[in-house]
Amino acid sequence: MDMKEFETETFQDMMEIILFNFISYLMSNSLEFSIVVEKKEVEFNPKLPDEISANFGDAILLNVHGYSFESAKLTDDKHFIFEAGFGRDNISSQLKIPLLGIKNIIRNNDLVFINVAQSKRKKEFRNI
Secondary structure: OOOHHHHHHHHHHHHHHHHHHHHHHHOOOOOOOOEEEEEEHOOOOOOOOHHHHHHOOOOOEEEEEEHHHOOOOOOOOOOEEEEEEEOOOOEEEEEEEEEEHHEEEEOOOEEEEEEOOOOOHHHHHHHH
C-alpha cells in the first residue's frame, strides 16, 4: 500500500488536530485510556534505567490511568505529557510524546483510535 498520502503536511496537521480533540474529550470526561506509542518518539524525563528501557519494543503500550491520568496534559506545541511509574520500584518519569507519535488509543480494551499519519520527525529525517 502506498502511504504517501499520509505523509503530507496537510494530513499530518489534520491528524494532530483530531488527536488533540479526541484526547481532550477523553480527559474532560474523565475517561481513562491507554496509548500505543513509537518508542523513538517518547522523551523520558528523567531517562529510565537501561534495565527498564531495554524491555521496550519499537511500540510501547502505556496506561494513562490513576495518577498518570491526573497528571496528563496536552500542550500548545502538540505534545501529550504525563507522569508514569515503571518497573518493580515504580520509577517515576515524565513522558513527552508528540501527538503524531501516538499510534493507537485504547479504552476498556477496545481500540478506539488509529493514527495512520507518519510523524513529522520521520519525514524530516527522510529529507536529509
